[in-house]
Amino acid sequence: xxxxxxxxxxxxxxxxxxxxxxxxxxxxxxxxxxxxxxxxxxxxxxxxxxxxxxxxxxxxxxxxxxxxxxxxxxxxxxxxxxxxxxxxxxxxxxxxxxxxxxxxxxxxxxxxxxxxxxxxxxxxxxxxxxxxxxxxxxxxxxxxxxxxxxxxxxxxxxxxxxxxxxxxxxxxxxxxxxxxxxxxxxxxxxxxxxxxxxxxxxxxxxxxxxxxxxxxxxxxxxxxxxxxxxxxxxxxxxxxxxxxxxxxxxxxxxxxxxxxxxxxxxxxxxxxxxxxxxxxxxxxxxxxxxxxxxxxxxxxxxxxxxxxxxxxxxxxxxxxxxxxxxxxxxxxxxxxxxxxxxxxxxxxxxxxxxxxxxxxxxxxxxxxxxxxxxxxxxxxxxxxxxxxxxxxxxxxxxxxxxxxxxxxxxxxxxxxxxxxxxxxxxxxxxxxxxxxxxxxxxxxxxxxxxxxxxxxxxxxxxxxxxxxxxxxxxxxxxxxxxxxxxxxxxxxxxxxxxxxxxxxxxxxxxxxxxxxxxxxxxxxxxxxxxxxxxxxxxxxxxxxxxxxxxxxxxxxxxxxxxxxxxxxxxxxxxxxxxxxxxxxxxxxxxxxxxxxxxxxxxxxxxxxxxxxxxxxxxxxxxxxxxxxxxxxxxxxxxxxxxxxxxxxxxxxxxxxxxxxxxxxxxxxxxxxxxxxxxxxxxxxxxxxxxxxxxxxxxxxxxxxxxxxxxxxxxxxxxxxxxxxxxxxxxxxxxxxxxxxxxxxxxxxxxxxxxxxxxxxxxxxxxxxxxxxxxxxxxxxxxxxxxxxxxxxxxxxxxxxxxxxxxxxxxxxxxxxxxxxxxxxxxxxxxxxxxxxxxxxxxxxxxxxxxxxxxxxxxxxxxxxxxxxxxxxxxxxxxxxxxxxxxxxxxxxxxxxxxx
RNA sequence: GGGGGCUUAGCUCAGCUGGUUCAGAGCAUCUGCCUUACAAGCAGAGGGUCACUGGUUCGAACCCAGUAGCCCCCA
Numbered sequence: 001x002x003x004x005x006x007x008x009x010x011x012x013x014x015x016x017x018x019x020x021x022x023x024x025x026x027x028x029x030x031x032x033x034x035x036x037x038x039x040x041x042x043x044x045x046x047x048x049x050x051x052x053x054x055x056x057x058x059x060x061x062x063x064x065x066x067x068x069x070x071x072x073x074x075x076x077x078x079x080x081x082x083x084x085x086x087x088x089x090x091x092x093x094x095x096x097x098x099x100x101x102x103x104x105x106x107x108x109x110x111x112x113x114x115x116x117x118x119x120x121x122x123x124x125x126x127x128x129x130x131x132x133x134x135x136x137x138x139x140x141x142x143x144x145x146x147x148x149x150x151x152x153x154x155x156x157x158x159x160x161x162x163x164x165x166x167x168x169x170x171x172x173x174x175x176x177x178x179x180x181x182x183x184x185x186x187x188x189x190x191x192x193x194x195x196x197x198x199x200x201x202x203x204x205x206x207x208x209x210x211x212x213x214x215x216x217x218x219x220x221x222x223x224x225x226x227x228x229x230x231x232x233x234x235x236x237x238x239x240x241x242x243x244x245x246x247x248x249x250x251x252x253x254x255x256x257x258x259x260x261x262x263x264x265x266x267x268x269x270x271x272x273x274x275x276x277x278x279x280x281x282x283x284x285x286x287x288x289x290x291x292x293x294x295x296x297x298x299x300x301x302x303x304x305x306x307x308x309x310x311x312x313x314x315x316x317x318x319x320x321x322x323x324x325x326x327x328x329x330x331x332x333x334x335x336x337x338x339x340x341x342x343x344x345x346x347x348x349x350x351x352x353x354x355x356x357x358x359x360x361x362x363x364x365x366x367x368x369x370x371x372x373x374x375x376x377x378x379x380x381x382x383x384x385x386x387x388x389x390x391x392x393x394x395x396x397x398x399x400x401x402x403x404x405x406x407x408x409x410x411x412x413x414x415x416x417x418x419x420x421x422x423x424x425x426x427x428x429x430x431x432x433x434x435x436x437x438x439x440x441x442x443x444x445x446x447x448x449x450x451x452x453x454x455x456x457x458x459x460x461x462x463x464x465x466x467x468x469x470x471x472x473x474x475x476x477x478x479x480x481x482x483x484x485x486x487x488x489x490x491x492x493x494x495x496x497x498x499x500x501x502x503x504x505x506x507x508x509x510x511x512x513x514x515x516x517x518x519x520x521x522x523x524x525x526x527x528x529x530x531x532x533x534x535x536x537x538x539x540x541x542x543x544x545x546x547x548x549x550x551x552x553x554x555x556x557x558x559x560x561x562x563x564x565x566x567x568x569x570x571x572x573x574x575x576x577x578x579x580x581x582x583x584x585x586x587x588x589x590x591x592x593x594x595x596x597x598x599x600x601x602x603x604x605x606x607x608x609x610x611x612x613x614x615x616x617x618x619x620x621x622x623x624x625x626x627x628x629x630x631x632x633x634x635x636x637x638x639x640x641x642x643x644x645x646x647x648x649x650x651x652x653x654x655x656x657x658x659x660x661x662x663x664x665x666x667x668x669x670x671x672x673x674x675x676x677x678x679x680x681x682x683x684x685x686x687x688x689x690x691x692x693x694x695x696x697x698x699x700x701x702x703x704x705x706x707x708x709x710x711x712x713x714x715x716x717x718x719x720x721x722x723x724x725x726x727x728x729x730x731x732x733x734x735x736x737x738x739x740x741x742x743x744x745x746x747x748x749x750x751x752x753x754x755x756x757x758x759x760x761x762x763x764x765x766x767x768x769x770x771x772x773x774x775x776x777x778x779x780x781x782x783x784x785x786x787x788x789x790x791x792x793x794x795x796x797x798x799x800x801x802x803x804x805x806x807x808x809x810x811x812x813x814x815x816x817x818x819x820x821x822x823x824x825x826x827x828x829x830x831x832x833x834x835x836x837x838x839x840x841x842x843x844x845x846x847x848x849x850x851x852x853x854x855x856x857x858x859x860x861x862x863x864x865x866x867x868x869x870x871x872x873x874x875x876x877x878x879x880x881x882x883x884x885x886x887x888x889x890x891x892x893x894x895x896x897x898x899x
Numbered sequence: 900g901g902g903g904g905c906u907u908a909g910c911u912c913a914g915c916u917g918g919u920u921c922a923g924a925g926c927a928u929c930u931g932c933c934u935u936a937c938a939a940g941c942a943g944a945g946g947g948u949c950a951c952u953g954g955u956u957c958g959a960a961c962c963c964a965g966u967a968g969c970c971c972c973c974a
Contacts, residue, residue: 017937202974359974407904411972414902418973516971551910553970584925585911591970593911597926604939611937618936655915664913667925682936689935759943766931766943773934851920858918863957872918872958879920 019610021574025718029142037080037737038147040087042505048079048086049509051486052148053522054156056095058102058133061140063548063556063582063594064515066566070579071545072513073146074662077714079510080147081741087506088147089489090138091154094130096431096478097191097199097365103129103430119429119473126430143567145575145717147737154489156481157432164493165432165481166448168533173446177385177532178424180436180444182376184301185423186361189319189333190368193427194377196477197420198520200361200370207236207358209286210341211351214247214264217272224258231256231264231275232351234286236358237296238344239337242269242325243314246292248303251277253288266291267349268340269326276307298372315371333371378434378474380422389531392416392524401527404543404660408519415520424477431475438470439463483525486512486538493533512539515547543660546591548582553593569599576716577602583666583715605670606719609712612678613723616701620692627694634793635697638684640750642704645676647747653711654744669711677708680755684794702727711742753820754791760817761799764826768815775802781823781889782806816841816893821885823893838894845890852883 032038040047050072055065072088080086103126104114114122138153154161172178186195215230231247244266249256260277273292280303281290294304295313304311314325321328321336328336344350361370386392393416395401396409403409425434437453438444441463445456450469457464487493490503508530514523523542530538548556556563569578581599585592624632649672656665685701687693705727713720713736724736732739757780765772778801780788785806788795792804810816811827815837818824858864859876868876 018939197973405904410903414973418901519972590912595911595926598911600939601926604937607939608937611940613936615936659915661913664924667913671924678937679941686936762942763944769931772932772942848920854921858957861957865957867957868918875919883920 017611017614019606019719021576021606021718022571024722025143025145025575028718028721029145031735032147032737033150035735037735038088038149039151040085040149042501043085045083045085047506047510048076048084049089049506050076050087050511050513051089051489051509052091053512053514053518054091054093054154054482054485055137056098057092057130057135057155058095058099059092059137061137061144061566063563063566064545065137065141066144066578067548067582067592068513068515068545069141069144069146070582071543071662072511073144073579073717074583074714075511075513076147077717077737078657078741080737081710081713081739083740086147087149087152089152089154090141090146090148090150091152091485091489092135092138092156093478093482094155094157094431096426096428096475097188097193097195099126099130100428100430101191101366122429140567143570143575144579147717152489156478156485156488157430160491160494161481161484161488162432164484164488165476166435167493168484168529169435169476169480170446170448171533172380177381177388178378178446179381180376180378182374183379183421183423184298184372185375185377187317187371187373187375188363188366188368189315189317189371190366191363191428192317194373194375194423194425195363195370196423196479198479199364201364202359202361204357205360207356207360208341209234209236209354209356210238210344211287211353212238212241212267212291212344213349213351214266214289214291215349217263217265220259220262220264224262226259229349231259231289232287233289233291234354235291236356237293237337238340239321239328239333240293240296240314241266241291241340242321242327243293243295243312244271244273244291245294245304245309245312246273246276246307248276248278248281248290248292249288250281250283251279253281253283255288267344267347276303278303278306295374296372301372301374311374313374315373319368319371377423378425378436378472378476380424382419382421385528385532386416386419389528391531391537392528395527395531395537401537401539402541404541408516408542408544412519412524415524422477424480425472425474426477427473428475431478432481434472434474434476436472438472440465440468444472479521479525482522483529484533486526487529487534507534507538508536509539511541511543513543513545516544517547519544541660548592548594551593551595553591556594564594564596569596573599573603574606574718576606576719580605580666580716583663585663602716605674606716608674608678609709609719609723612673612682612705613727615682615686616698616705616727619687619698621695621698622692624694624696626692627697630793632694632696633790635685635694635700637750637790638681638794639697639700639704640748641684641752642676642681644747644750645681646672646704646707646742647745649676650711650742651744666715669708669715673708673712677704683798707742709736710739713737713739714741751787752791754788754795756819757788757824758795758799760819760824761801761826764815764817772800775800776826776828777801777803777805779805779808779811779825779827781810781825784822810893818844818886818889821882821889823889841890841894845887845894848883848887848890852880852887855880855883 052072053068076086076088103122106129107114107125134155141148169178186197186200188195211232211234213230213232216226220226233247247264249260251257251260256275259275262275263272264275265271266273276292280299281288292300292303292309294301294309294311296315303309312324314322315333316322319333321331321333323329328339331339341350341353362368363370393413396403396412403412435448436444436446437450439457439462443462445453445460447453447456450471453469454464454466484493486509487503487507490500490506492500492503492507512523526538530536550556550562554560554562566578577599580602582592582594584598584601649668652668653665656662656668681704682701685693685697706724709720709724717737721736725732761776762772764770778795782788788804788806795801795804811825813829813834814825814827816823816825855876859880865873
């Protein structure tokens with residue numbers, strides 16, 4: 001059933017002073033949905049496409065999503081109104097490690113351990129969980145007004161998208177861009193999986209730098225001049241001592257030169273190791289002696305490789321001491337660190353302990369401290385990738401893909417130029433399994449199915465015992481599926497879908513809106529995928545939003561409790577107000593400092609618009625013939641004036657949109673409606689109390705109102721749709737969501753300099769404490785009477801003026817001022833502080849004289865006249881003439897008062 | 900350590916290729932108004948040595964160099 005928005009309004013809203021979003025928003029969302037306005041299918045129109053950054057499938061809406069999706073909705077709604085075939089594809093990400101962690105936790109609460117169940121059983125639980133909680137976030141987006149094509153909702157782990165992952169993996173492997181290798185990787189002991197470099201967050205931490213004595217061996221003591229018990233090594237990681245295989249010093253270090261090649265004992269395990277030399281060593285740090293632990297540190301690993309040292313991994317996958325260490329076996333790594341320090345102190349092998357600040361890597365998802373570890377994993381060869389697809393970098397640098405703000409270009413380049421191989425295998429179950437198959441001797445092939453694997457083994461002449469091939473147990477990094485998102489949501493990888501009609505029509509997409517925190521995780525990799533798999537960019541513009549913070553600039557976080565619940569906010573203030581509150585202070589790339597006051601501003605704005613409607617709706621309309629002639633002409637001028645203001649604003653708004661300055665576009669719209677439309681235009685036309693309005697003016701106002709609603713619709717879709725309908729008595733050919741967005745253009749200029757007199761007069765009233773109800777007479781001294789005459793009606797009404805005369809003699813007593821170079825006077829006999837009036841005029845005069853002096857100096861400067869552009873010189877001449885004119889007027893006025 | 904960026908009104912930000920009467924906006928503040936659309940409002944006002952120092956230029960918030968402070972990213 002199509003809902004009936006009209007009835008609701010009439011029952012609840014008639015005559016109410018305050019706008020109530022609650023009875024408006026849901027019904028319009030439902031109306032748009034039921035009428036298919038969000039849906040998109042390829043046609044002859046120009047497409048405009050955005051793919052949503054897929055939120056985690058088990059996520060809930062937070063302020064960051066609100067901002068991000070509001071921006072996307074603004075862009076998509078504007079494009080839709082501009083007649084483009086707007087397509088916003090929603091969906092969710094399976095978020096491998098994050099979701100798996102949640103499922104593991106949920107199972108643990110039920111008393112089920114992941115290690116006690118099979119992969120298949122685990123996946124059943126995981127899918128159940130996904131079905132239950134997955135997509136809640138998408139429903140929440142509907143409350144915000146997000147006009148996604150929900151029929152196109154995708155999930156990164158659905159069959160079609162998983163197939164794409166496999167296809168891409170195999171292609172890259174066959175192209176020599178994916179390899180399996182043994183490397184030092186990041187290990188998350190909590191998630192028990194490897195992580196890419198991007199998933200490691202470095203945090204500054206207070207650490208103990210322990211100075212440990214490595215005693216000299218008898219051999220060393222006897223063969224070299226030694227002082228002290230042994231070499232002192234400074235380390236923050238004493239628990240890895242059991243993995244030490246050497247001590248390294250700088251070859252030029254005078255302190256240790258004579259010891260190179262000698263030996264020391266590794267404490268705790270009493271292993272004899274060599275003292276080696278390498279220029280890698282920083283002589284300044286600690287004692288200049290480094291304990292070499294190739295299994296647990298990247299640099300140590302390189303030194304180990306160079307000097308062909310043994311690798312002793314002393315940690316288990318869950319961060320305990322491994323049996324290989326020989327001591328402290330089974331103890332947690334951090335407990336072990338404390339215990340070893342204690343034990344070494346007892347043996348007198350700790351020289352001192354210093355407090356230092358260092359950076360420690362943490363898992364992005366589990367927050368566990370990352371261990372470096374040697375492991376056999378799958379990698380994407382990035383150097384080679386970039387060599388083959390240089391457009392990945394050049395497209396951004398040459399702005400074929402534009403970044404907003406552009407500062408991210410350099411950040412992007414820096415990353416691209418220093419990028420390391422991408423570790424894509426994860427020791428998890430929730431995700432796309434790596435399409436590699438191993439035979440009983442550990443040889444492997446890469447293929448989509450076991451049958452194809454057998455075929456490959458056969459061709460190679462390797463054993464392939466049918467039924468005994470084993471698929472790699474690991475899954476790929478989540479981002480190895482989401483980098484395909486702009487292609488895969490349009491089935492760009494599937495060969496059997498209607499000629500890839502959607503793909504050809506919608507791809508490449510237009511705009512991507514995302515946070516800068518995933519520029520490397522996702523944006524960079526989508527660009528890589530775009531060029532590698534399709535030879536095209538995936539999108540033309542990337543809008544980086546800021547991070548939503550509270551007004552003290554703290555990040556929103558659960559523990560601080562400073563993050564408002566977006567749904568409560570919408571419930572309290574309405575989606576329109578919330579959207580406006582977020583957008584107001586959100587220039588691209590700037591952090592947005594969330595303050596509820598801004599949402600209140602949004603609410604106040606809604607109310608303002610609502611009341612503008614109430615005013616218009618309350619007018620009694622009569623035919624034009626019944627209106628006074630001066631009212632008719634004045635109204636005509638007001639229409640022209642507003643048309644000019646409106647068109648100028650439209651042009652500004654288009655310009656702001658072109659540069660993705662959305663908050664500016666919104667602010668322009670806000671000021672157009674509040675100031676120009678409500679404060680000026682409506683006040684110009686508003687009939688005296690009890691008087692009717694003539695029909696042509698009424699119609700013009702309605703048209704103007706409709707137009708500003710159109711401008712505002714992308715930002716505040718609900719209230720605008722509502723008012724657009726009530727304004728037109730529910731009789732509109734197309735609802736606002738698919739109506740036409742105002743276009744740029746030119747209008748006849750209207751000289752409105754005379755209006756400045758209104759503010760001047762109001763100011764005089766205010767500063768003299770005179771009531772606005774007290775009418776004034778006005779004398780204007782001008783060469784151009786017509787400029788004022790046509791505004792007489794408006795001036796009289798808005799400044800409460802009872803009579804206007806031109807170029808009459810100056811009054812004896814009264815107030816005066818300047819509008820441009822025109823002088824005006826208000827005769828006022830009582831209670832005037834003449835001295836004060838004179839003082840004001842003299843101050844003005846002083847300022848003008850000083851100003852004139854500086855302009856004269858400029859014009860008198862030969863080099864200025866010779867070098868400045870002609871139009872600049874012309875402006876200066878005009879300034880000079882104006883200043884002289886004003887000074888003359890002021891002197892005259894002062895003189896007349898003197899006499 | 901490497902890279903990017905910022906510093907303009909009480910707050911948040913504009914200020915596009917140096918040149919409108921030596922800087923604009925929103926919010927906040929202050930003053931006066933319950934004026935028949937709106938007090939969630941109306942009218943008006945105040946508030947800035949454009950971080951600092953030097954340079955280039957006829958002319959600098961804007962270009963250059965240095966100094967100080969802050970933020971982000973990477974190792």
